[in-house]
Structures are given as structure tokens and as C-alpha cells.
Amino acid sequence: MPTAMDRPHFIGIGGAGMSGIAKILAQRGAKVAGSDARDSATAEALRALGVTVHIGHDAAHLAPDATCVVVSSAIRADNPELARATGLGIPVVHRSDALASLMDGLRPIAVAGTHGKTTTTSMLAVTLATLGLDPSYAIGGDLDAPGTNALHGGGDIFVAEADESDRSFHKYTPEVAIVLNVELDHHANYASMDEIYESFEIFAGKVVPGGTLVISADQPGAVELTKRVRDLGELKVVTYGESEDADLRIHKITARGLTSEVTVLLDGKLLTFTVSVPGRHYANNAVAALAAGIALGIPSRNLAGALKSYTGVKRRLQLKGEAAGVQVIDSYAHHPTEMTADLEAMRSAAGESRILVLFQPHLFSRTQELGKEMGEALALADSSVVLDIYPAREDPIPGITSALIIDAARAAGADVRAVADKDAAPAVIAGMARPGDLVVTMGAGDVTDLGPLILAELSK
Incomplete structure (x- = not known):
């Protein structure tokens, strides 16, 4: 009996989030197909993995033996492939549900925030890979090295970018969640900051019992969210940043051309490491990644040394x-x-x-x-x-x-x-x-x- 992800068809397969899921499924042995509005380097990368990629949207592109059709919130109801799927009774799966299924049985880290998600997810993926932990990851951008936005790894850690724009990050149950910042954005889906806070509270509540929320101690929206989730069950909250009361406090950030040297105060001791991209914004993302790795039980000095391996994300x-x-x-x-x-x-x-x-x-x-x-x-x-x-x-x-x-x-x-x-x-x-x-x-x-x-x- 085929499972839903044996022969998936992706509508908009060239998108950053969709292509990542398609790549992982192909690497796991699924027969993956899909369509996109135009040809691209991403489409070529998918074809190299054995994925069938059609250009343009046409009902004929959907094979009748597809086990499901994967869509994102950007796919409109009148898409001809989606209409054909409905007519054939083929299950329609949202991108977030497909990603959630990939994390089953693994130790997920979900990275959320109004901005900085892709960078921080990438920093974690590269750092964990450098340490030989062979993580799986799904990211909203291509890493400079190894040049892909997703990978099925052999380890037990799955690092994922968690998208708040359409509330799809409510589908994940991470062992470690990161919230970098909380600001009003995605105005077509959120009418107020209260709605944003409510959405992030739900996300924090999805962390597995005994799991950890890593959250900024500096950004006002994140500080407010911390107040709201402090008493959520068995959730462990770890704050990071330049604030005096941060659990993982940034002691100093020193710009060195196109790199930064970051010193943090951890358990009463100073730890210094290099971030190979410029700016305080990226230095803070690196500290969030460091905190998440520590929450997984990885020694801080190992993480600090490996963080230097991150050289950036395309764009x-x-x-x-x-x-x-x-x-x-x-x-x-x-x-x-x-x-x-x-x-x-x-x-x-x-x-x-x-x-x-x-x-x-x-x-x-x-x-x-x-x-x-x-x-x-x-x-x-x-x-x-x-x-x-x-x-x-x-x-x-x-x-x-x-x-x-x-x-x-x-x-x-x-x-x-x-x-x-x-x-x-x-x-x-x-x-x-x-x-x-x-x-x-x-x-x-x-x-x-x-x-x-x-x-x-x-x-x-």
C-alpha cells in the first residue's frame, strides 16, 4: 500500500521551501514530480536527483497515480493541477504538513522569527555538519557550501526554517525552537501585533515537553513573547543577546572587515568565536545557533569552533x-x-x-x-x-x-x-x-x- 509521500506531485516545485522538501523526498527514494512557472537552476538541481519537473501549470502534468499533491499557501484554488487533483480525489497536502512528516522520528530544531530564519537555520546546518553529526535540513535559501537548500542526512537531527507567514509553523513539534524576533509583517494574514503574538505563542506551545525555546533577550517583540510563554508547561526558556539578564549574554561584537569576532558570557566564562559574515545582525543569529546547539547537548566550545565554517547563504x-x-x-x-x-x-x-x-x-x-x-x-x-x-x-x-x-x-x-x-x-x-x-x-x-x-x- 503506497504512503502519501511515495509519489508526490509539487505545484510550484521551484520555490525555496517546496524544492527543499522535494529534494529530501527524492533522496529518501520517493518518485517525485512537480511543476513550476519557469525553468531555473533549482529545477535543474531537482532533475539531477531524478525529479520530473514540468514547466508551466497544466492539468496534464499531474500523473493519475500521484499519491498526493503538495501545495504552498501561494497556490491559488484555480490552478489547473490542483483542480485535477480534486477531481481525481488525490489528497492535497500543505507544504508545512509535508515538512512535518519529514521530521517524524528525528530531533527537530525549528527556527522562527520575522527575519533571520534562513541565516540561522543555515548556520546550524553547517555547524552540525562540520561536527560530523550529518543533520537533515530544509532551508529557505541555498548555502554557499554545499550549495543546496535541503539535504537528507544520516544523523538524528533535522534543522528546519519555520514559516510564520501563513501560520504553517504551528504544524511542527520541535525539541528546540528558536524565535529570533517578533514583528508585524505578512499583513495579508495578520491584522495586528496581538495576532502575531498569539501565533508565536501557539508555536512555542508546540515544543515537546521538556524541550527548549531559544529566544532573543533584546528584540522588544521577543521580550514580550517571553513574558507570555514563561509558564508554558515543561518548556525551558533560554534567552540570548546583549541584555544584562540574558542567559547567554553577548559580551562584545568586534567588526573585522567582512567577519565579526563574538564574545559571549556562558556559565560565568567568556567564549570567543568568529562569524564569517559581517554585522551585528548576523552575529546575533550565530549566538542563537550556539544556544540551540547547547540545548541539544553539544559542547559549547565545539559549536563555537564549527560556527566559523558558515560562509553565508545565497542572496x-x-x-x-x-x-x-x-x-x-x-x-x-x-x-x-x-x-x-x-x-x-x-x-x-x-x-x-x-x-x-x-x-x-x-x-x-x-x-x-x-x-x-x-x-x-x-x-x-x-x-x-x-x-x-x-x-x-x-x-x-x-x-x-x-x-x-x-x-x-x-x-x-x-x-x-x-x-x-x-x-x-x-x-x-x-x-x-x-x-x-x-x-x-x-x-x-x-x-x-x-x-x-x-x-x-x-x-x-
């Missing part, structure tokens, strides 16, 4: 190349807090170099709620170019355009201009650059594709 301050004396860097930052963190990290590493940003806002709802703060974050750059909003899964909202961000940026004293034609943007920002500058493509949409085009323009 997280990733150097795309250099031409005409200008470095081009890619940043996935799309929330104002992320934008500020990445720009501050680059500022600390850049010295006297100018920072030029090509920013693409992500989602109409996010721009409506946070456009002013996005503009204020761009004031940290020397100059910026702002593209039209990348809609992703959303329909336009009347009156919501990139002008909200541009006006706020100018009000904050920023040098910013609008470029509606994305194809023209590489030449515009390359024309602004001079030797020694850093050019940053920033946003969660397809702005990442413009890095190589900017380098080509600079080379002319």
Missing part, C-alpha cells in the same frame, strides 16, 4: 562579482529591519566606500504598511534606485506604489530615484557607480537577476 550579502573596481552584492532584505541590518553591516565593512542600492519592494500589502520605514532604511545608503513593486502572489492595491517609499526616503534626506523599467535599471545604477563603490541589489523578488547585468554594464 544574504552575497558577492556576485566585481567589475571596473565596483563590487556587486545581492541582499534578500525586504523588510525594513532586514534592510537596516544589511546596510549597517555593509557600512561597517565598507570603510570609505559608497553604497548604492537597487531596491525592489516586495508585495503591495507590505509596502502599504511599511513603505515609510523602507524609505527611511534606504537613507543609510549613499544613493538608491527604486523599482516598481514585485507583486509575487498579490494583486495590486489601488494607490500603493513605490512612490510611498521614494517620498519617505527623500523626506529622510536620501538621494533616491525611481526607475519603472526594470530592464533599464542595470545601466542606470552602473552609470552612477565609480571605482571603490559597493552596488547592492536588494529585495525578495527577481531583482536578484540584475546583478550579472550590472556587472556586464560596468565592464563596458
Whole structure:
């Protein structure tokens, strides 16, 4: 009798979360198929694992012997493959349920927070692998090394990025949960901070009895959440950060070019280690990873030494190349807090170099709620170019355009201009650059594709 995951079909298989689950299932021996709107390097990587990947969405792509259809919250009800699955009576499984099933029988670590999830999950995966623990992992971005977002490992630890955007992180029952920060985002699904807190409280309540919640002692939303979950059953709460009362206290963060040296106070003793990416934001993520590893029973000094092995995630301050004396860097930052963190990290590493940003806002709802703060974050750059909003899964909202961000940026004293034609943007920002500058493509949409085009323009 086949199980639901023997022959799964993924709709939107090229997405970061979906592709990771598909890869693990393929590595476990399942006959995996799926479809995506366009071909990509991710699709090719899946095909190399024996996965059948169709381009475009068509009912004919769904094999009638599929044991289930896996969807994310981004898949609309009128998708032809989903409609065919319903007609054939094939079970429809949400991505989060598929991921939860992969963790059965293992020791899960679930990493949550409004931002920083991918980096922290990646730090843990690389650190545990460096220590020879061979973890499985599912991450929302590709690691620089080994260059994939998911792996079926032979060890008993499973590290997963836990997505709060659609409340799907309620499906997991981790041994260790991490909450990096709690802020209002995903405005199509959450109407208020009270709803956000309630959602994170449910997530914390899913930790197995006797398990550990690792949570920031500095970020206001996380501090409030800690107050709300302190008395949750057998939950052990471990706080980390620069606050005096943190259980794992950051004593000092020292910037050293594109790396940071972090010293923490643990059990009355100082422990120093290197983080191979710049900025306080990433240093804090590393300390969260350290705390989670300790919660699993791994010696702190072993973890500290192995953390240096982490060299980054694609699209997280990733150097795309250099031409005409200008470095081009890619940043996935799309929330104002992320934008500020990445720009501050680059500022600390850049010295006297100018920072030029090509920013693409992500989602109409996010721009409506946070456009002013996005503009204020761009004031940290020397100059910026702002593209039209990348809609992703959303329909336009009347009156919501990139002008909200541009006006706020100018009000904050920023040098910013609008470029509606994305194809023209590489030449515009390359024309602004001079030797020694850093050019940053920033946003969660397809702005990442413009890095190589900017380098080509600079080379002319």
C-alpha cells in the first residue's frame, strides 16, 4: 500500500521551501514530480536527483497515480493541477504538513522569527555538519557550501526554517525552537501585533515537553513573547543577546572587515568565536545557533569552533562579482529591519566606500504598511534606485506604489530615484557607480537577476 509521500506531485516545485522538501523526498527514494512557472537552476538541481519537473501549470502534468499533491499557501484554488487533483480525489497536502512528516522520528530544531530564519537555520546546518553529526535540513535559501537548500542526512537531527507567514509553523513539534524576533509583517494574514503574538505563542506551545525555546533577550517583540510563554508547561526558556539578564549574554561584537569576532558570557566564562559574515545582525543569529546547539547537548566550545565554517547563504550579502573596481552584492532584505541590518553591516565593512542600492519592494500589502520605514532604511545608503513593486502572489492595491517609499526616503534626506523599467535599471545604477563603490541589489523578488547585468554594464 503506497504512503502519501511515495509519489508526490509539487505545484510550484521551484520555490525555496517546496524544492527543499522535494529534494529530501527524492533522496529518501520517493518518485517525485512537480511543476513550476519557469525553468531555473533549482529545477535543474531537482532533475539531477531524478525529479520530473514540468514547466508551466497544466492539468496534464499531474500523473493519475500521484499519491498526493503538495501545495504552498501561494497556490491559488484555480490552478489547473490542483483542480485535477480534486477531481481525481488525490489528497492535497500543505507544504508545512509535508515538512512535518519529514521530521517524524528525528530531533527537530525549528527556527522562527520575522527575519533571520534562513541565516540561522543555515548556520546550524553547517555547524552540525562540520561536527560530523550529518543533520537533515530544509532551508529557505541555498548555502554557499554545499550549495543546496535541503539535504537528507544520516544523523538524528533535522534543522528546519519555520514559516510564520501563513501560520504553517504551528504544524511542527520541535525539541528546540528558536524565535529570533517578533514583528508585524505578512499583513495579508495578520491584522495586528496581538495576532502575531498569539501565533508565536501557539508555536512555542508546540515544543515537546521538556524541550527548549531559544529566544532573543533584546528584540522588544521577543521580550514580550517571553513574558507570555514563561509558564508554558515543561518548556525551558533560554534567552540570548546583549541584555544584562540574558542567559547567554553577548559580551562584545568586534567588526573585522567582512567577519565579526563574538564574545559571549556562558556559565560565568567568556567564549570567543568568529562569524564569517559581517554585522551585528548576523552575529546575533550565530549566538542563537550556539544556544540551540547547547540545548541539544553539544559542547559549547565545539559549536563555537564549527560556527566559523558558515560562509553565508545565497542572496544574504552575497558577492556576485566585481567589475571596473565596483563590487556587486545581492541582499534578500525586504523588510525594513532586514534592510537596516544589511546596510549597517555593509557600512561597517565598507570603510570609505559608497553604497548604492537597487531596491525592489516586495508585495503591495507590505509596502502599504511599511513603505515609510523602507524609505527611511534606504537613507543609510549613499544613493538608491527604486523599482516598481514585485507583486509575487498579490494583486495590486489601488494607490500603493513605490512612490510611498521614494517620498519617505527623500523626506529622510536620501538621494533616491525611481526607475519603472526594470530592464533599464542595470545601466542606470552602473552609470552612477565609480571605482571603490559597493552596488547592492536588494529585495525578495527577481531583482536578484540584475546583478550579472550590472556587472556586464560596468565592464563596458
